[in-house]
Amino acid sequence: MDTQIEISSEPLKTQACIDWVMSPQCGGIDIFIGTVRNATNGKNVVKLEFEAYEPMAIKEMEKIAEQAFKKWQVQKILVHHRTGILEIGDIPVIIAVASAHRDAAFDACRYIINTLKQTVPIWKKEIFEDGEVWVAAHP
């Protein structure tokens, strides 16, 4: 199980993530890159703020990677998440999965981002011109 899991307030480095995940045993890499959109539900977003409960978030991300290794024949998993203030176009999350055959990489990558959004203690605040809101906090 070869994983690289990080939370950082520095800009995420796409190329370095891809370089880490590539290996001569792997024929396919699937990468998900989240980016900050300029709008949500038709409302203009000025910026986002991400806050993490870091030690627990790392632990939960490790659990997700472990589950993915059990479910699929994948060789390398990278999860990088950013914290702090992000502008439009910035990258809050990069997930990269390498496997010998591409189906496993696609399935695992999608599983990891879906599960991360459900279980990992990280919170996103959307900042609009006229206010701000913690996403998903209220029904």
Added chain:
Amino acid sequence: MDTQIEISSEPLKTQACIDWVMSPQCGGIDIFIGTVRNATNGKNVVKLEFEAYEPMAIKEMEKIAEQAFKKWQVQKILVHHRTGILEIGDIPVIIAVASAHRDAAFDACRYIINTLKQTVPIWKKEIFEDGEVWVAAHP
């Protein structure tokens, strides 16, 4: 429909592909990167050679992108395929799809690589220490 479709004998540039596909309207990017594995069916691969019927290959890739735009709410599609001699770890193909919501990007990216492998006139020759073979040519 915003597409960038290229066939080239030069090394593919991952970061440039990602930069092209990113946009402020998009919240998710899915990227598939094919890489040359060191083995196939347990046999050591020394290198690969890719040959394309270029004008038809471009046309078929454009058709696949059009189908993806019809099937899913995606905003940008990039398909780059390399030709010529590739060494272990080199990248024969990059597919990148950007969309407002990630499910569409995942679905479209996977559809594009699966369909490309079925319909686009590009051929791969595996070169072993003791011979070579055009992949999939014989039953």
Added chain:
Amino acid sequence: MQIKILAFGIAKDIFGSANINVELRNNAKAEELKDLLEEKYPKLKQLASYMLAINNEYAQNDSPISITDEVAVIPPVSGG
């Protein structure tokens, strides 16, 4: 026993602080802490949901809390 509770996201706004101290009986269960917090901070009940974490693991209602535990309030997550 006095327990320090970490707060994140909207819970931090509700508490007005990144952490608060609460007085809890020895070996109390997570559920008792939730009741106590909701009484003191009724806005917690307006959240879509929230969990407690004990030592970086999601807690069940009957998870016991001891004085050395790191306890946190986890409002609905929204990472990625």
Added chain:
Amino acid sequence: MQIKILAFGIAKDIFGSANINVELRNNAKAEELKDLLEEKYPKLKQLASYMLAINNEYAQNDSPISITDEVAVIPPVSGG
């Protein structure tokens, strides 16, 4: 009419060249060209499958071929 046929992948190896010329009756259909090629190059019949392309589009058996068309033999593809 004389038609130039482009060949790729293993078809190039079978023909021993990246293109060959064949003599075909005017307005022949793709199927006739396939029969003719298979007679001249029996190894084509050992392929998992193969298609003809006319002007960069996959041809059907009844697609007509005219002298100005670009015709190619497309063995099983294996890109990606």
